[in-house]
Amino acid sequence: MHAGSKKLNKTAADFFAIFATFCYSRSVQKKTTLSLSQSQSNHIILKEASTSIMNRKILFGLLALTLMTILLSACRVIDADTIPKNPAAHMGSAQFLLPEIDIQKGQKLDLVDDVAVPHTIKNGTWNSSTPDTTQEAGAPSVNLNFTGGDRSTIGPFNQAGTFKIYCTIHGGMKLTIVVK
Numbered sequence: 001m002h003a004g005s006k007k008l009n010k011t012a013a014d015f016f017a018i019f020a021t022f023c024y025s026r027s028v029q030k031k032t033t034l035s036l037s038q039s040q041s042n043h044i045i046l047k048e049a050s051t052s053i054m055n056r057k058i059l060f061g062l063l064a065l066t067l068m069t070i071l072l073s074a075c076r077v078i079d080a081d082t083i084p085k086n087p088a089a090h091m092g093s094a095q096f097l098l099p100e101i102d103i104q105k106g107q108k109l110d111l112v113d114d115v116a117v118p119h120t121i122k123n124g125t126w127n128s129s130t131p132d133t134t135q136e137a138g139a140p141s142v143n144l145n146f147t148g149g150d151r152s153t154i155g156p157f158n159q160a161g162t163f164k165i166y167c168t169i170h171g172g173m174k175l176t177i178v179v180k
């Protein structure tokens with residue numbers, strides 16, 4: 001690439017900022033002209049005043065445009081793929097869709113109720129038909145009510161290990177969370 005194409009790479013925001021500065025200095029110039037022409041006819045003063053107002057309008061228009069450009073480029077930078085997402089465990093009508101999920105230490109976990117069925121999720125597990133309410137050492141406390149079609153986040157899981165949560169409503173509905 002030669003120097004010419006590098007110059008063309010100036011962002012739109014830069015361009016508008018320079019243009020806005022230029023317009024502002026022009027409007028200041030007009031103001032000076034205005035005070036000098038006060039001894040002249042009212043007609044000229046009015047004409048100068050309206051030019052000054054017009055310049056100010058252009059200036060504000062350009063400032064708004066610059067702001068929009070900056071905001072739009074900011075939006076482009078923060079694109080959906082770059083936002084860190086929590087891993088998710090999905091729930092059906094009476095079970096977790098997958099019985100186990102692996103996550104990284106320090107991560108949170110989204111629990112997603114995909115159906116119109118309520119679930120109450122707590123620390124513990126099902127040993128056949130008997131609930132075991134043990135909360136492992138280092139496990140974040142979990143006590144959540146889902147009404148159906150909703151989601152919630154648990155954690156962060158700050159210790160490596162195996163942690164279990166279960167649904168108190170549905171026998172056998174449990175999830176093992178392996179934190180690595």
Ligand SMILES: [Cu+2]
Pocket residue numbers: 093094095118119120167168169170173
């Ligand atoms: Cu349930």
